[in-house]
Amino acid sequence: METSQQRLALQDAMVFLGAIASGTEQAIGESANSISYLAGVNLGKKLSVGIAHTDDIEQALNSTRDVLEQNDYLWLFETFKTHDQDTVIKESDEGTEVMLVFRDCMIRQSLFRFGHTQKGSLCNMMYGFFAGALQNIMARESSLEIIHAGENACFKKLIIRRVP
Amino acid sequence: MSVEIDVHEQSCRGCELCIDICPTKVFELDAEKRLCVVRHAEDCIACLSCAYICPSNAISHGDFHAVKNFYRDAEFCQRMDKFL
Numbered sequence: 001m002e003t004s005q006q007r008l009a010l011q012d013a014m015v016f017l018g019a020i021a022s023g024t025e026q027a028i029g030e031s032a033n034s035i036s037y038l039a040g041v042n043l044g045k046k047l048s049v050g051i052a053h054t055d056d057i058e059q060a061l062n063s064t065r066d067v068l069e070q071n072d073y074l075w076l077f078e079t080f081k082t083h084d085q086d087t088v089i090k091e092s093d094e095g096t097e098v099m100l101v102f103r104d105c106m107i108r109q110s111l112f113r114f115g116h117t118q119k120g121s122l123c124n125m126m127y128g129f130f131a132g133a134l135q136n137i138m139a140r141e142s143s144l145e146i147i148h149a150g151e152n153a154c155f156k157k158l159i160i161r162r163v164p
Numbered sequence: 165m166s167v168e169i170d171v172h173e174q175s176c177r178g179c180e181l182c183i184d185i186c187p188t189k190v191f192e193l194d195a196e197k198r199l200c201v202v203r204h205a206e207d208c209i210a211c212l213s214c215a216y217i218c219p220s221n222a223i224s225h226g227d228f229h230a231v232k233n234f235y236r237d238a239e240f241c242q243r244m245d246k247f248l
Binding site (some may be wrong): 007010080100103108 | 185189195204206207210216228229230232233234238
């Protein structure tokens with residue numbers, strides 16, 4: 001396919017994605033979040049099949065990043081710590097916490113293209129993706145909370161739950 | 165690598181919107197001058213929300229990763245071929 005055609009097709013796909021999210025949210029309200037989450041879980045599990053098991057969080061995050069890169073998903077992320085934090089990984093009552101920064105994101109671009117707000121149901125897909133991938137890689141439950149959805153980057157808190 | 169942030173002193177009105185929106189507490193209010201100042205540029209994640217929200221357009225950033233506009237990025241369009 002010619003690049004200009006690809007570009008047009010991609011624009012259409014992104015607008016379509018935004019329209020689906022908007023329509024679903026309007027029709028079924030907050031349940032749209034669960035649908036996107038489960039779609040993300042399925043994707044995360046499917047793409048991380050065969051990835052070596054590890055209990056090391058940094059190794060697991062590297063593997064998750066590799067899965068995204070190998071599949072051409074430009075949903076890349078990096079770990080983050082503030083100037084007063086000694087380490088990237090922090091233990092809390094809820095589990096092990098890591099702050100992540102997401103820069104290039106096709107979902108964010110789709111939402112902007114469609115004029116849709118951030119932190120909606122589509123953003124839950126990434127939450128689901130991490131939950132699915134980390135279930136395969138670490139055999140642990142996790143959550144990915146959006147702390148801040150920015151115009152050029154998003155800031156999220158990944159919590160890996162302790163094994164009960 | 166630390167992002168460069170500049171607050172234009174003559175433009176800043178000290179409204180504190182940037183302080184409120186910043187997720188990593190990069191800014192502080194200089195109470196004496198009633199201006200927002202950069203305290204921890206090293207904590208900036210370059211989300212650019214401060215620049216977007218500033219009513220007087222006083223905040224600018226340098227040396228940061230600007231996100232790809234996927235539907236205009238020729239290389240990305242080619243990589244997306246398998247999805248389309």
